[in-house]
Amino acid sequence: MTAPDPTHDTHVPPDATAHVCDRCGRPFINESQLALHRGLDHADDLSPDEEAAIETAHGEEVADLRRFRLLALAALVFLYFGFLMTYAVVT
Amino acid sequence: MVPISSRPGHVGRTVFALSLALVTWVGVAAAHTGGLSGATRDPLAVPTWLFLLTGGGVVGVSFLLASFVTDRRLVDAVHDWNRPLPAPGRVLRTLVRTGAVVVLVATVAIGYLGPETGVRNLAVLVVWVAWWGGYVASTYLVGNTWPTLNPFRAVAEHLPSLDHTYPDRLGAWPSVAGLLLLVWVEVMTPLADDPRLLATVLVAYTAVTLAGTVVVGVDDWFGEVDPLARVFRFYGDLAPVGLVDGRLRLRLPGGELPDTVLDGRDDVAFVVTLLFVTTYDGFVATGLWADGARAVEGVGVPPVGAYLGTYLGGATLFYLAYRTASRIGRSRAATYLSTDYLARRFAPALLPIAAGYHLAHNLGSVLVLAPTLAAVGASPLSPPASPPQLASLPSWFGGLELAAVLLGHLLAVWVAHATAYDLFPSRLQAVRSQYGVTAVMIGYTMLSLWIVAEPYVPPPFIT
Numbered sequence: 036m037t038a039p040d041p042t043h044d045t046h047v048p049p050d051a052t053a054h055v056c057d058r059c060g061r062p063f064i065n066e067s068q069l070a071l072h073r074g075l076d077h078a079d080d081l082s083p084d085e086e087a088a089i090e091t092a093h094g095e096e097v098a099d100l101r102r103f104r105l106l107a108l109a110a111l112v113f114l115y116f117g118f119l120m121t122y123a124v125v126t
Numbered sequence: 127m128v129p130i131s132s133r134p135g136h137v138g139r140t141v142f143a144l145s146l147a148l149v150t151w152v153g154v155a156a157a158h159t160g161g162l163s164g165a166t167r168d169p170l171a172v173p174t175w176l177f178l179l180t181g182g183g184v185v186g187v188s189f190l191l192a193s194f195v196t197d198r199r200l201v202d203a204v205h206d207w208n209r210p211l212p213a214p215g216r217v218l219r220t221l222v223r224t225g226a227v228v229v230l231v232a233t234v235a236i237g238y239l240g241p242e243t244g245v246r247n248l249a250v251l252v253v254w255v256a257w258w259g260g261y262v263a264s265t266y267l268v269g270n271t272w273p274t275l276n277p278f279r280a281v282a283e284h285l286p287s288l289d290h291t292y293p294d295r296l297g298a299w300p301s302v303a304g305l306l307l308l309v310w311v312e313v314m315t316p317l318a319d320d321p322r323l324l325a326t327v328l329v330a331y332t333a334v335t336l337a338g339t340v341v342v343g344v345d346d347w348f349g350e351v352d353p354l355a356r357v358f359r360f361y362g363d364l365a366p367v368g369l370v371d372g373r374l375r376l377r378l379p380g381g382e383l384p385d386t387v388l389d390g391r392d393d394v395a396f397v398v399t400l401l402f403v404t405t406y407d408g409f410v411a412t413g414l415w416a417d418g419a420r421a422v423e424g425v426g427v428p429p430v431g432a433y434l435g436t437y438l439g440g441a442t443l444f445y446l447a448y449r450t451a452s453r454i455g456r457s458r459a460a461t462y463l464s465t466d467y468l469a470r471r472f473a474p475a476l477l478p479i480a481a482g483y484h485l486a487h488n489l490g491s492v493l494v495l496a497p498t499l500a501a502v503g504a505s506p507l508s509p510p511a512s513p514p515q516l517a518s519l520p521s522w523f524g525g526l527e528l529a530a531v532l533l534g535h536l537l538a539v540w541v542a543h544a545t546a547y548d549l550f551p552s553r554l555q556a557v558r559s560q561y562g563v564t565a566v567m568i569g570y571t572m573l574s575l576w577i578v579a580e581p582y583v584p585p586p587f588i589t
Binding site for chain 1: 173176179180190191194196198385386460463464466467548550551554555
């Protein structure tokens with residue numbers, strides 16, 4: 036894993052409140068991104084509260100991913116039949 | 127540790143296998159519709175717009191399929207896989223280096239002394255067939271051996287150094303300019319037909335390189351300025367054999383790219399320029415360009431101005447398009463990572479595409495001219511009047527070339543996917559961050575396929 040350097044590689048707009056990781060200093064847009072980041076990159080020392088936050092964020096992530104997969108599947112089906120029809124008509 | 131990947135590995139693996147099967151099928155369907163340079167397209171095949179749409183569709187579909195692979199451990203396992211290899215000895219290294227210098231000197235000498243017809247002169251064959259076609263392919267198919275083989279470096283290391291410090295603010299921009307200049311010379315002059323000119327360009331290149339290394343030192347010159355060394359270094363990042371932590375290791379092709387962070391905008395511009403120059407080379411041989419250049423010449427613009435304007439304008443446009451893609455990726459992913467950083471992380475994903483096109487463009491001519499190279503190499507100063515060539519390539523060869531292009535694109539999509547997973551804690555964020563770069567890839571595929579599908583028209587106004 037190649038970690039970005041929080042001082043050079045990030046840009047937080049002046050009017051935004053970033054959720055900053057207390058271990059590596061990387062800023063995130065929301066709490067659940069930060070929780071997921073902790074679970075991935077700082078999994079060795081987590082407090083029970085943080086673990087609970089990670090569980091919650093992970094649940095949300097899985098739900099979002101499921102929704103995305105449905106949309107992606109719909110797009111695939113659309114592309115497949117779109118091309119099938121187009122080829123049938125054109126050639 | 128809290129388990130983040132809830133999906134069992136085998137589900138991810140099944141999806142991955144299924145994706146590959148589907149993509150291959152789509153690839154085969156596309157392969158029937160067109161071929162690359164040399165392979166003539168079936169006149170009854172699908173119309174160009176559908177051909178282009180299919181190419182773009184394949185890239186889009188592979189992005190969607192890759193997005194189904196959400197198991198972080200699988201993604202990591204694929205690009206972290208590697209095995210140690212034995213290191214070659216010092217004796218071998220010295221032999222190879224000396225051999226390369228001998229080849230360079232012989233090439234220049236035969237360029238001046240040998241026959242004047244390109245295809246009968248060993249210099250032209252060595253540079254374009256053996257080196258540009260064959261050797262360059264080995265840098266991404268096997269590994270980057272250029273730092274060892276580089277004859278310019280072998281000589282430069284024995285020269286005294288003035289030890290001027292390389293100005294850091296220049297970064298790698300001189301190499302971008304150098305790459306543009308080299309390809310400009312290649313497009314505008316009959317470098318592949320005129321052995322004398324080729325030898326002169328080689329001498330000039332050697333002189334500039336040696337002077338540069340004396341002034342700023344060997345490492346800075348080949349690291350920041352020399353375009354060839356940098357092209358090979360980037361291609362080498364894609365290759366299955368490479369240095370990991372100073373040790374020679376075997377890895378999966380492209381496995382190193384998701385971990386590659388380019389140093390700055392200069393490096394990003396270099397990678398994008400590498401893609402652009404391939405496109406330009408093909409674009410000036412289309413009917414659209416011939417008509418356009420003649421029209422512009424008709425209103426009084428000198429042809430070289432039209433060529434140069436399109437060249438520099440196109441390079442800038444490519445770079446800006448990629449920047450915009452990074453900006454889109456940044457806003458879609460909802461992240462505080464800077465646009466600059468994202469551009470530096472995702473640009474290596476473009477390298478497999480460049481390699482795919484290089485292979486497709488050169489594989490055919492390397493095979494056809496390999497017997498010529500052998501025959502002329504046997505007696506470089508009095509070669510046969512009409513050296514042998516491979517009579518013709520089988521009809522499925524066009525499909526093979528198209529497969530190289532497609533494989534490059536599929537690898538690019540996968541590298542972008544793995545990069546995004548490395549960058550973002552949320553997997554949906556990772557998927558969204560790829561929207562920009564995927565759009566760029568779809569657009570680039572369609573543009574390149576259009577160039578490939580257009581009949582070859584000799585570029586007007588240049589000899």
